Amino acid sequence: MSAATNPDEAETTPPNDPASSFDKDSGFLLSAEDSEYKFSLQAMDSATIRSRIAELPVGPNEEDLARVELTEAIGQHSALMRLDHPARIRVRGSLGDYAFAFNAQALSKVFGDVGHGVADGMISGSVRVRGNAGHGAGISMTGGTLGIYGSAGDRVGASMRGGGIFVRGDVGDDVGLGAVAGTIVIGGDAGRNLGDPQSNVAVFLRGSAASLKDGVTEAPLKKKQEVQLGLILISAGIRGNATDFRRIVPIAMLEAEKAARGEVVPNWR
């Protein structure tokens, strides 16, 4: 199933341009006047910003969420951790390491880059990054969505326990290391040791991998997964066809599927 359907858009927007995808998806946030609340990351510490966000009113549906603009992001470490309030947040600039750790409910967008360990332990909500991410993006997540519209470093989704990660560009080595559940979608190429033979995580790859980890293999998507991935691509505002992707799967799990035992005997190991 295809996520991009409008031919006019294809002419005006370069294909595979992650920034334009992000901006298109963020159009309602691009105007500074739209923001109801503005805080400076330079003038206020993270704890104060968190408590101010926690006091914002909550509307009855997602469109009514309070809109927050955070300015003067200049690479602060450990920024915006443990947000746990429904709000739409945009960050102007780049953040340092461990931004949005344990994020819950908040829907955030970063108009810049992030450092290592972005969305560490995220629980729910979403974090979308227009630029690149360092190593360990989305590690130990249990829920929510992390979208990287640039590229990400090594160990994306390591020890992930749920939720979804979408990287529009390339990723580094050891993606999905120790991950036990969740979904990782890689729009570009992957480095070495992709996948984990002991994992239930769903890894989808569009480009090529330098190498797969021992005990995992590539396989075509099942119909159900094509639908699942198509929805992810649409929600991420990324054009592409789900059939362009392959899944990276433990060999033992694939063999169990082939023997038609996967649905009946989930203990595939």
Added chain:
Amino acid sequence: MADRLEYLHLLPPVTDQIWSGHAIHDAERDVIRADDVSVPIELPVFWYEPNWIRLNPTIADQLAVAVANLGVTVSALARDLGAPEFQAGLLCDQSDEDSSESYLPRMVPYRVERYGLSPEDFDEARVIDVRLSAVRNPDGRLAYAPNQMQRWEQAPEESPIAGGGYVAAGTFPPDVVSLQQLAIKLSQLRQLAPHAAVLVSVGPFNLEEEIPALLASKPDGLILRLDEVEVQGKYLAGAICGAKKLLRDNDASDLPLWIVPGAVTADDIAKMIALGVSAVAIDAWCEPLLDAAIEATPVSRYRVAPTIDAHALAAEYLQKDLERVIGLTSTISPGKTPKQLLGSFHPTWAKLCRVKQLH
């Protein structure tokens, strides 16, 4: 069991002084964080690696509360104790009219993979134990058992974690790029746990390289896992003195050093504290207590939360030894050197530990 540090002796007050009364020192010591926040530690003992999975979660919580009530810092994740299905008592505000301390002393094992960790674990924790490498499970595996993963991650029974198999333990935190960058990780943890000391734990195998590198990340203390090797008392004392020397050589002589030594006696603990250790793990004392809790757990055909008299059990198994630790440490003046506090009739021990040679 016999003392492992049997050739070391706590020295009594010298006899050629006029009677001035020997000060009785409080066992409580504060850990001062890198950001100058003071963290009180009631007793210089902690339960480092409780095998909670052997217990029903509610019994595990009752036992954890009972042991922590004695002043022992207890290591546990909320999910070890049945959360979120049950409200873990160890994480609850304990304040009542008779108590000034609101929360029991609790240590968060911040494992490489963070399976089972939830943000609530940081709230009111007293210590964060940052583990930079894997620890063997009771079977000797560097992996987590299926039932352990099930308790931590609470996966649906029809789709167990890792297909119902063992999950390999990690070897280094995936979001830490280097030991140099570890300082930012520790700073993050101080923000997540504003009332906790952030300690880094290491094994005994590469201390000469690891300790100087770890000190650059400014931890609030180190935990030395000496239980990973079975050593005689002399080597245990030597490892402690070696670690203290490395701290002195790197201008960190006051940095808290916590030790996981394996089986020790109350006298051993007091001697280690005299050698400059800040706290000692008492897992060997707590294992029989855990066995007793299993034995005391009632079996019911109905889905009701079991209860045991955990406070009585904890007192029965731990109180006497803890009283001796408190008693012996009350005679150890903070700030005195091992040479002022300890002596040995054995020349090798005296030289190894740089304590007074007795004749």
